[in-house]
Amino acid sequence: MSHNPDKEVYLLVFKDEFFDYYCEKCGNKYEDSHYKWCKRCEINHLKNNFADWTSGNDKVDNSIQMMQLKINSCRGGIFEWITYNKFIEIKEIVNDVFAKAIWKDGPLYYSTFEKIYKRELNKKVILKYLFNSQNVNHLFLNEVIYSVEEYHGVTQNPNTKDYMLVCKIEYYCENCGKKYNNQFERKNKSCISCQTNQDFKKINDLIQEIKLN
Ligand SMILES: [Zn+2]
Numbered sequence: 001m002s003h004n005p006d007k008e009v010y011l012l013v014f015k016d017e018f019f020d021y022y023c024e025k026c027g028n029k030y031e032d033s034h035y036k037w038c039k040r041c042e043i044n045h046l047k048n049n050f051a052d053w054t055s056g057n058d059k060v061d062n063s064i065q066m067m068q069l070k071i072n073s074c075r076g077g078i079f080e081w082i083t084y085n086k087f088i089e090i091k092e093i094v095n096d097v098f099a100k101a102i103w104k105d106g107p108l109y110y111s112t113f114e115k116i117y118k119r120e121l122n123k124k125v126i127l128k129y130l131f132n133s134q135n136v137n138h139l140f141l142n143e144v145i146y147s148v149e150e151y152h153g154v155t156q157n158p159n160t161k162d163y164m165l166v167c168k169i170e171y172y173c174e175n176c177g178k179k180y181n182n183q184f185e186r187k188n189k190s191c192i193s194c195q196t197n198q199d200f201k202k203i204n205d206l207i208q209e210i211k212l213n
């Protein structure tokens with residue numbers, strides 16, 4: 001420590017360690033120092049983006065903004081307004097209730113390796129129709145706020161004007177559109193009734209095959 005060069009080396013090490021825990025941009029202590037994720041910077045970034053998107057309805061915009069600003073970690077993705085033309089291969093599962101689709105851009109996720117948000121392209125999603133669109137603000141409050149982690153965001157069919165929640169495939173059965181009831185269904189990627197139907201079909205096919213032989 002008595003030599004100047006040593007002191008310089010010591011200072012360099014200290015500086016590196018400092019930025020392991022404190023945001024390089026704003027000096028805030030990282031909420032997640034392992035992934036270098038700064039809540040303050042992320043919220044500023046989301047706020048700056050408010051001008052770049054709109055649903056065309058102030059109430060809906062406000063609800064989405066409110067949801068975005070509740071962000072608390074880098075693990076859950078970001079609730080978004082998604083324009084309907086971003087979906088392809090839309091197929092109704094249950095008429096006017098559920099549809100499945102591919103979201104071309106896909107959801108934002110925080111790349112823990114690159115320490116930035118990226119998009120998971122061509123993501124399979126479930127669209128859940130919302131009714132009484134004039135009360136869409138209440139629907140958001142009732143339906144989304146307590147389970148925001150189940151949704152990617154919200155969209156609107158420009159022809160029917162129906163709003164739809166964009167549901168994560170990890171929480172909804174792609175065969176019938178229903179929300180999974182438990183971990184078993186989530187792990188199986190199918191609800192129990194769809195699984196049972198499939199099993200019956202397999203057994204039936206097997207019986208037919210045996211009969212034919
Ligand atoms: Zn920051």
Ligand SMILES: [Zn+2]
Pocket residue numbers: 173174175176177178190191192193194195
């Ligand atoms: Zn199902």
